[in-house]
Amino acid sequence: MIKLVIADDHTMFVDGIDSILTIENDIDVVGRCYDGPSTLKFLEENEADILLLDVNLPGMSGIDVCKTLKEKESPVKIIAISMFNEESFVTEILNNGAQGYILKNTGREELLKAIRTVEGGTSYFSKDVTQTIMKGLMKQRKGSNKSSKFFPKVSRREKEVLKLIIEEFTTQEIAEKLFISLKTVESHRSSLLAKLNARNSAGLVRIALENKVLEN
Amino acid sequence: MIKLVIADDHTMFVDGIDSILTIENDIDVVGRCYDGPSTLKFLEENEADILLLDVNLPGMSGIDVCKTLKEKESPVKIIAISMFNEESFVTEILNNGAQGYILKNTGREELLKAIRTVEGGTSYFSKDVTQTIMKGLMKQRKGSNKSSKFFPKVSRREKEVLKLIIEEFTTQEIAEKLFISLKTVESHRSSLLAKLNARNSAGLVRIALENKVLEN
DNA sequence: TATAAAGTAGGGGGAAACCCCGAAAAAACA
DNA sequence: TGTTTTTTCGGGGTTTCCCCCTACTTTATA
Numbered sequence: 001m002i003k004l005v006i007a008d009d010h011t012m013f014v015d016g017i018d019s020i021l022t023i024e025n026d027i028d029v030v031g032r033c034y035d036g037p038s039t040l041k042f043l044e045e046n047e048a049d050i051l052l053l054d055v056n057l058p059g060m061s062g063i064d065v066c067k068t069l070k071e072k073e074s075p076v077k078i079i080a081i082s083m084f085n086e087e088s089f090v091t092e093i094l095n096n097g098a099q100g101y102i103l104k105n106t107g108r109e110e111l112l113k114a115i116r117t118v119e120g121g122t123s124y125f126s127k128d129v130t131q132t133i134m135k136g137l138m139k140q141r142k143g144s145n146k147s148s149k150f151f152p153k154v155s156r157r158e159k160e161v162l163k164l165i166i167e168e169f170t171t172q173e174i175a176e177k178l179f180i181s182l183k184t185v186e187s188h189r190s191s192l193l194a195k196l197n198a199r200n201s202a203g204l205v206r207i208a209l210e211n212k213v214l215e216n
Numbered sequence: 217m218i219k220l221v222i223a224d225d226h227t228m229f230v231d232g233i234d235s236i237l238t239i240e241n242d243i244d245v246v247g248r249c250y251d252g253p254s255t256l257k258f259l260e261e262n263e264a265d266i267l268l269l270d271v272n273l274p275g276m277s278g279i280d281v282c283k284t285l286k287e288k289e290s291p292v293k294i295i296a297i298s299m300f301n302e303e304s305f306v307t308e309i310l311n312n313g314a315q316g317y318i319l320k321n322t323g324r325e326e327l328l329k330a331i332r333t334v335e336g337g338t339s340y341f342s343k344d345v346t347q348t349i350m351k352g353l354m355k356q357r358k359g360s361n362k363s364s365k366f367f368p369k370v371s372r373r374e375k376e377v378l379k380l381i382i383e384e385f386t387t388q389e390i391a392e393k394l395f396i397s398l399k400t401v402e403s404h405r406s407s408l409l410a411k412l413n414a415r416n417s418a419g420l421v422r423i424a425l426e427n428k429v430l431e432n
Numbered sequence: 433t434a435t436a437a438a439g440t441a442g443g444g445g446g447a448a449a450c451c452c453c454g455a456a457a458a459a460a461c462a
Numbered sequence: 463t464g465t466t467t468t469t470t471c472g473g474g475g476t477t478t479c480c481c482c483c484t485a486c487t488t489t490a491t492a
Contacts, residue, residue, distance in 0.1 A: 010299070011323040016232015019324075023235070083226070083299075107227040108235075155468060168419035170448065183471050190450070191468095200478080201449075203384035205421040371438060386478065399441045406480070407438090416448080417479075 002119050003047060005031035007039040007065070008054040008081065013104075017052065020108050027115065036060025040068055048076050050115055055082040055093055063093050070097035077118050100124040154195060154213055161188040163214055166205050218335050219263060221247035223255040223281070224270040224297065229320075233268065236324050243331065252276025256284055264292050266331055271298040271309055279309050286313035293334050316340040370411060370429055377404040379430055382421050 004027055006014050014032050021027045030048055033039040036057050043051070051069075055062040066078055079100035080093045093101065099118045102110065103126050110126065117124040154162065164174045171189065175182045193199070196207045208214060220243055222230050230248050237243045246264055249255040252273050259267070267285075271278040282294055295316035296309045309317065315334045318326065319342050326342065333340040370378065380390045387405065391398045409415070412423045424430060 010320040012297075012320050012327060013229060013232060015236055015324040015327075016229060019235035019239070020231055081228075104226040104228050108231040111228060111231075157469060165418050166422050168415040168422070170416070172448080180469085181471055183473090184469070186450080187470075193450080199384040199450095200386070200417070202381050202417040202421045205418045206382050206384070206425065209422065209425050373439060388478080396439085397441050399443090400439070402480080403440075409480080415480095 002027045002049050002115065003030045004028065004050045004052065004115065005033065005039070005042065005046075005048045005076070006052045007033040007036075007057065007062070008052070009034050009058055010054075013054075017111070020111065021115075024112065027112075036062070036065045039065055043069065043074055043076055044072075049119055051076045051078045052115075053078050053080055053098070055080050063096055066093055066096040066098055079114055079118055079124070102126045154192070158188050158192055158195070159214060161185060162192055162204065162208055165189070165192075165201055166208060166214075218243045218265050218331065219246045220244065220266045220268065220331065221249065221255070221258065221262075221264045221292070222268045223249040223252075223273065223278070224268070225250050225274055226270075233327070236327065237331075240328065243328075252278070252281045255281055259285065259290055259292055260288075265335060267292045267294045268331075269294050269296055269314070271296050279312055282309055282312040282314055295330055295334055295340070318342045370408070374404050374408055374411070375430060377401060378408055378420065378424055381405070381408075381417055382424060382430075 006017050006029060008014050018029050021029050031042045031046060033042055037060055053062045053065060062080060069076060078098040079102060080098045081102055081104060083104050100114050100123055102114050106126050114124040160178060161174055164177060171185045172182055175185045192204055196204060198204045198207055222233050222245060224230050234245050237245050247258045247262060249258055253276055269278045269281060278296060285292060294314040295318060296314045297318055297320060299320050316330050316339055318330050322342050330340040376394060377390055380393060387401045388398055391401045408420055412420060414420045414423055
């Protein structure tokens with residue numbers, strides 16, 4: 001018998017899943033939680049095999065719940081559920097110990113398959129999710145498929161300038177903020193334009209945001 | 217016997233509702249639809265009393281579905297379902313002939329109550345939704361004190377210009393592309409700066425991308 | 433149909449951005 | 463240590479952007 005806990009802030013959704021699963025003979029829904037903290041509390045006080053965990057829980061997110069459970073070395077296996085096939089969500093929750101990730105637009109059959117697969121010790125992902133993960137991995141490998149846009153490294157100072165450009169400061173203002181000359185800032189600007197292959201500051205901002213240059 | 221149709225793009229959700237409702241003796245789930253057009257088609261070819269309609273259907277939104285059904289004088293009673301207690305959603309779909317509006321975080325009991333109430337000819341709204349509607353009405357009386365929260369609307373032409381700015385085209389180039397004068401483009405530029413509350417094109421790009429102005 | 437909003441366009445001006453050139457410390461790296 | 467990269471800064475120039483103003487036409491909307 002698989003002891004299962006559902007954690008999702010949408011009661012109707014929880015009831016729906018509950019209704020789907022209680023028909024199954026090998027699955028027992030032992031808990032229903034509607035937010036992060038109560039999920040943690042429940043799992044401390046009760047045994048469970050599988051946690052169906054909504055990624056986008058309000059307050060304490062599903063990712064935080066996942067992290068906390070792993071820190072406590074909880075034996076529960078986690079299947080993340082989400083509305084969104086968002087790369088950031090997928091990678092983050094998988095890095096925090098979730099065994100599966102399924103979308104809310106997957107059907108009853110796939111849900112059951114996911115639960116039994118994860119219970120058996122294997123990871124399970126929706127097809128769409130697998131593609132998303134692959135896409136993310138491709139990106140990390142320095143755009144091997146992207147021909148024209150190889151990405152040169154942006155220096156520390158250039159990042160500082162870039163950040164302020166994105167925040168709408170003028171060259172003069174940036175110079176004052178960083179206690180350097182206007183000319184120096186202009187120099188960094190043109191380096192940025194060259195490195196990011198942009199024509200103007202609009203492009204600088206777009207490329208920086210699209211490629212998350214300021215992160216890391 | 218209440219003949220009910222569910223329209224939601226999230227299969228798991230549809231299955232859940234289905235599972236909840238088929239236990240009830242007086243409710244018969246006669247249709248399951250996963251997008252707008254197929255919902256309309258189904259209702260043309262089949263009889264139904266109640267339509268549980270997701271507001272945020274992809275492609276053709278629930279609001280459009282509602283509008284179309286009312287134009288065709290379909291006798292089906294519509295209960296809107298949504299993740300969000302968003303005033304704009306609520307008022308718009310109610311103005312288009314929905315009899316009820318419930319949130320996905322309401323439980324099984326309330327769902328059943330909503331269905332039976334609406335079937336009986338009375339409107340039904342979740343408590344939270346009622347509050348939202350009231351709040352909206354209050355706002356209308358006071359008039360325009362909505363400044364920071366709601367996004368100013370960007371016109372069709374402004375969006376075209378904005379798109380080209382983000383693509384790094386200069387004002388001159390944009391004028392040539394759109395077959396309009398340089399001065400006209402400048403005019404749109406300054407409208408954009410004012411509307412999006414930006415200081416320069418860098419800010420324009422950032423705000424546009426962060427708020428997904430060009431989507432929709 | 434009146435009013436509002438959007439789209440069009442111009443004149444003129446100042447500020448900012450962008451581009452060319454060069455160059456010298458400072459820091460990082462091998 | 464020597465080499466490379468980064469960071470710093472200048473002169474002088476063109477282009478683009480941003481701002482003020484006005485004003486007419488077209489298109490929604492009340």
